[in-house]
Amino acid sequence: MKITTWNVNSLKVRLPHVLEWLEANPVDALALQETKLTNENFPREEIEAAGFSVAFNGQKTYNGVAIISPHAIEDVQFDIPNFEDEQKRVIAATVQGVRIIGCYVPNGQALDSDKYPYKLGWLDALRDYVADELTRHEQLVVLGDFNIVPRPEDSYNPAKWEGDIFCSPPERQRLQALIDLGLTDTWTMFDEREDKARFTWWDYRGGSFHKNLGLRIDHVLTTAPLTERCTDCNGDVKARYGKQRSDHIPVTAVFRK
């Protein structure tokens, strides 16, 4: 089984690339973030015509999440229950017996921004939600754009980034609180692979991608029954080359039967 997360930075613009990527990379579930589409404008017909099921939770201009699968998408749930949030950032569903929680974690912008405490509170609510889901699902994956760099080596310049937004201790504590529920950051199981991507996002500006000045902020976290069967987790750097590409790449975790 293969499960992927991808911040597509507008599905309106990116749909051709997403469908092309899915054809070349048959995965069992693809969680999307930043679809930036209202539900009325979501390209359901095009995705279904390509042979997929799809569930989506959108809003105008910003945010928006979705799950695409060649299999049935069951027990779909939107948002974090009992957490007031106008922003559409979470979609959960069950695919082939695996509970999938797709997340677009708030960016936070800066340590002195109002968006920073929103991010921290949002992550606290996500932890409680995941803890609750774990009482019902043994095979569970939390994946998405976390906007958190887990370790110093996951940024291109630790001297510049450590302590700042994405790399601050309170953000990392919240990622660790999720992991402490019994999850594993599957990427770290395969650090030594020769073809390993280092990052999952590169700024559009300044030629960052071609200088490999990136961050690892898109993650796939799994419960033990999945972790034990995980044989790979990597980013598809090829997806960043070309015109009209997202600034993030797809990150896929692979599980044997």
Place this chain on the structure above:
DNA sequence: ATGGCTTAGGTGCTAAGA
């Protein structure tokens, strides 16, 4: 190297991203 890019909304620019 905090933006030199890319998107949405709307039609010239601002807001936001990470």
